[in-house]
Amino acid sequence: MTFMITQKTQWITIYSNTPMSTQLFKEATHRNMSDNRNEKAFDLKAFSEQLKKQQQRGPTKKQAKRSNKKGKSPQENQVRHNTVEDFIRVQDGESTPIQIDAYGKNASVLLNESNEESAQGIRPSLFVILKMIGKGATARVFLVRCTMNNRVYAMKVMEKTKFKSASDRDYVIHERRVLSRLKNRFLITLFCSFQTASHLYLVMDFCQGGELFGHILDKGFFTEDEARFYIAEVILAVEHLHANGIIHRDIKPENILLSASGHVVLCDFGICFDRQQQAPYPHQNSPAILDDDDICDNRVCGTYHYMAPEVLCTSVPYGRAVDWWSVGCLLYEMTSGNPPFMAREKAKLLDMIMKSKPKMPPFLSPELHSLLKGLLERNAMKRLGAEPSTFTQVGGVAKLKKHPFFKGIDWYKLERGEIEPPLKLHFDSDTDTHYFLSKYTEFPLEKLNGLKMEGETAPIDGYTYIGTVFSEFDELEGGAERGKEA
Structure with missing residues (x-):
């Protein structure tokens, strides 16, 4: 049994060495309370037609020149493979290092998509990191913007090496399955989950009001x-x-x-x-x-x-x-x-x-x-x-x-969400994070550099899930069906 200490509360679980608690990992997410929130702000038909036309035309001369730069593909040229070590305090007072991929420079950042579970469908490079908004023993949470629909989400990124045993992997699948079947305005929404050879990703609501x-x-x-x-x-x-x-x-x-x-x-x-x-x-x-x-x-x-x-x-x-x-x-x-x-x-x-x-x-x-x-x-x-x-x-x-x-x-x-909340929250933009801890939101992304992570792990079967918002785009790319697991 593993014990973890937090600033105010003590947290106990029996899940091997990978306890998960919001005290250790504070998930931050955003909810649009309208019943049709998952379908707004994205003209899928127009996007699909534009994508097909681009595929038919092929790359421009300028794009082709860039793609052959130093003999690398466009994906290889735009991706940074960086890791960072951080520390979390455990009960005995010692520090246990954790590693997780960190990507990019300033606000224009692309996630690592090498060794993906599938070369098509939803993938890390579709999301641009804006800020870090939380971290824990096995994960970090980033505020990201999706290049498909220009909406912001909270992306939880977990390192697979933290889930080595069968029970650890069962734990990861358990969380994902629960999230994917819960549909209620007062519960966090999972939009999609996917994996690469080294990481697991959960894309959820960005709740801008914080905890x-x-x-x-x-x-x-x-x-x-x-x-x-x-x-x-x-x-x-x-x-x-x-x-x-x-x-x-x-x-x-x-x-x-x-x-x-x-x-x-x-x-x-x-x-x-x-x-x-x-x-x-x-x-x-x-x-x-x-x-x-x-x-x-x-x-x-x-x-x-x-x-x-x-x-x-x-x-x-x-x-x-x-x-x-x-x-x-x-x-x-x-x-x-x-x-x-x-x-x-x-x-x-x-x-x-x-x-x-x-x-x-x-x-x-x-x-x-x-x-x-x-x-x-x-x-x-x-x-x-x-x-x-x-x-x-x-x-x-x-x-x-x-x-x-x-x-x-x-x-x-x-x-039905028809009663006005008593607390009036104010934001300057859809990426305003002043209700979150500044030690995370003000952390410079360019400092998240380090050595490339070594080693790969086997895919976790049943982890990938594509929700309604992303499913139609994913079908264009040959991915999972709408609202289905893969």
């Missing part, structure tokens, strides 16, 4: 009206996950992003449990399992400050109720500025989660006190949001939505 955690730090804490709106959108996101057989298991402010329009986008599904991909753990009438349709597992993973008591009991399988506990911790932090349980020592923190009742800030309303107590109920069977319905009483998320704290919330309009 909810950063906004909590800036404000100190939210007003109850502000918190009501954002926690309600989080509830809709979790409801959709549970309806699709998924437990997130790591809901926290760092994994809640805000779109450019200020709406919630839940991200980081690296350690989620997906009933479609994983066999449920035999529960044998476990007190933490709600019903026969519950999603159950017994692995200890997540972030300690937001981890439900039943997750810490490794001998007891748990179900979807763990996410509602985390939602309660999130709401507590939004309205008070800190998680409900805090301690310098890990053992004391875990003991508090298992035995102590959270202290309710006196300045919060009685309705919010009631909601927090319901979500932070230690008995999973009685926890608000998880209580089974009966013939005489409504339970589950329906009961949660009817709580007095949410009086005045129009859940139908909220689900």
